[in-house]
Amino acid sequence: MRKVAILGGSRTPFVKSMTSYQGLSNQTMLTAVMNDLVNKTNLKGKLLGDVIAGTVMNHPFDYNLTREVVLGTELDPRTPGLNIQRACGTGLEAANLVFLKVATGQMDSGIAGGSDTNSDIPFVGQRRLTHFMIKLQNAKTLTDKLKILSSFNPKMLKPEIPVVKEPRTGLSMGEHAELMVKEWGITREAQDQLALESHQKAAKAYEEGFYDDLIINFQGLKKDAFTRKDTSIEKLAKLKPAFDFSGKGSLTAGNSTPLTDGASAVLMGSEDFARENNLEVMAYFKDAEVAAVDFVHGEGLLMGPTIAVSRLLERNNLTLQDFDFYEIHEAFAGQVLCTLKAWEDPEYCKRVLNRDKAMGSIDRNKMNVKGGSLAVGHPFAATGGRIVAAAGKILKEAGKGRLLVSVCTAGGMGVAAIIER
Numbered sequence: 001m002r003k004v005a006i007l008g009g010s011r012t013p014f015v016k017s018m019t020s021y022q023g024l025s026n027q028t029m030l031t032a033v034m035n036d037l038v039n040k041t042n043l044k045g046k047l048l049g050d051v052i053a054g055t056v057m058n059h060p061f062d063y064n065l066t067r068e069v070v071l072g073t074e075l076d077p078r079t080p081g082l083n084i085q086r087a088c089g090t091g092l093e094a095a096n097l098v099f100l101k102v103a104t105g106q107m108d109s110g111i112a113g114g115s116d117t118n119s120d121i122p123f124v125g126q127r128r129l130t131h132f133m134i135k136l137q138n139a140k141t142l143t144d145k146l147k148i149l150s151s152f153n154p155k156m157l158k159p160e161i162p163v164v165k166e167p168r169t170g171l172s173m174g175e176h177a178e179l180m181v182k183e184w185g186i187t188r189e190a191q192d193q194l195a196l197e198s199h200q201k202a203a204k205a206y207e208e209g210f211y212d213d214l215i216i217n218f219q220g221l222k223k224d225a226f227t228r229k230d231t232s233i234e235k236l237a238k239l240k241p242a243f244d245f246s247g248k249g250s251l252t253a254g255n256s257t258p259l260t261d262g263a264s265a266v267l268m269g270s271e272d273f274a275r276e277n278n279l280e281v282m283a284y285f286k287d288a289e290v291a292a293v294d295f296v297h298g299e300g301l302l303m304g305p306t307i308a309v310s311r312l313l314e315r316n317n318l319t320l321q322d323f324d325f326y327e328i329h330e331a332f333a334g335q336v337l338c339t340l341k342a343w344e345d346p347e348y349c350k351r352v353l354n355r356d357k358a359m360g361s362i363d364r365n366k367m368n369v370k371g372g373s374l375a376v377g378h379p380f381a382a383t384g385g386r387i388v389a390a391a392g393k394i395l396k397e398a399g400k401g402r403l404l405v406s407v408c409t410a411g412g413m414g415v416a417a418i419i420e421r
Contacts, residue, residue: 009389014377049107091384114381202371264385304414
């Protein structure tokens with residue numbers, strides 16, 4: 001297995017859906033990001049091993065999205081493209097696939113990416129309308145056609161809009177997160193405090209110029225739309241619950257990620273590729289793991305990362321405390337706090353993670369040091385690329401260290417990774 005380097009990253013500013021990127025396609029956003037990455041790493045005309053990317057809110061016209069994006073860049077047009085999807089873990093899974101291909105010698109270089117927009121989602125026709133049209137088209141005689149036409153119901157024309165809900169339960173991710181925080185006894189105050197810290201860290205990172213070379217100038221924007229330097233516990237406390245309106249809800253718009261539009265991409269390659277192209281190694285992608293929980297039968301929807309991280313650390317003979325930095329995706333502040341509390345719980349670690357004792361706690365000062373998803377936004381498939389690129393730069397600036405990545409996803413899955421320098 002060869003070492004696989006993180007060599008560069010680019011992303012759009014992340015913005016609230018239905019605002020600045022209204023009507024822009026995933027192809028448009030991801031192409032802009034990829035072109036920026038190609039230009040600043042001097043890869044014009046270069047043939048890469050593969051480009052792997054995906055979206056969660058898939059549009060029917062994006063059936064060959066990644067390959068079309070490649071053809072819209074200045075890469076050698078013979079560079080292939082692969083579409084993938086693992087819900088909110090899509091970007092991190094794309095990086096893992098590029099890592100595996102480079103590590104095993106299948107290729108020397110590749111780009112991992114992801115894009116999502118809720119501002120260009122399609123209206124979907126009802127399935128019964130589709131079935132009606134197929135029957136009508138296949139009818140052989142006029143009598144048969146008239147018989148089928150007589151069964152037409154105008155209600156069939158009502159479009160269906162994709163919604164972010166779990167098909168198996170009918171609950172949104174926020175509703176599932178409410179169940180989790182109640183189970184684990186996570187308070188509203190603790191969630192608001194984590195959200196505040198995320199905004200403070202992101203604001204400081206902007207002031208320090210950390211994001212200057214990671215975020216492209218796109219649609220007249222150069223900064224994420226969500227970071228609030230002036231937010232406070234008092235302001236967050238005034239927000240009303242967003243998912244549970246029974247009077248017992250604690251998840252709000254302030255401690256939950258908003259619907260977000262944006263795209264990201266990360267260049268990865270072998271050390272030989274880096275040397276041949278005069279590219280500085282930011283850090284190395286070491287390993288990754290994916291897991292899932294049985295949320296349909298009561299397990300917490302977003303607890304998958306607890307298992308993925310546990311397996312990953314066991315395989316690499318590491319403890320939870322053997323890290324200098326932690327990038328834990330903040331889908332909801334409550335989800336992060338549930339995960340941390342589970343690792344500290346001996347009973348959970350024994351029953352679910354098959355460990356003899358609790359994994360223990362982490363130093364919160366080392367977590368999401370440049371701000372997390374609560375402060376910068378969360379375009380589902382783009383979050384993984386954002387985190388991997390930022391992780392590479394964090395370790396580059398530190399000079400050395402080890403970083404743990406944890407991402408929860410819809411469908412009860414979790415993706416984790418180790419990045420080192």
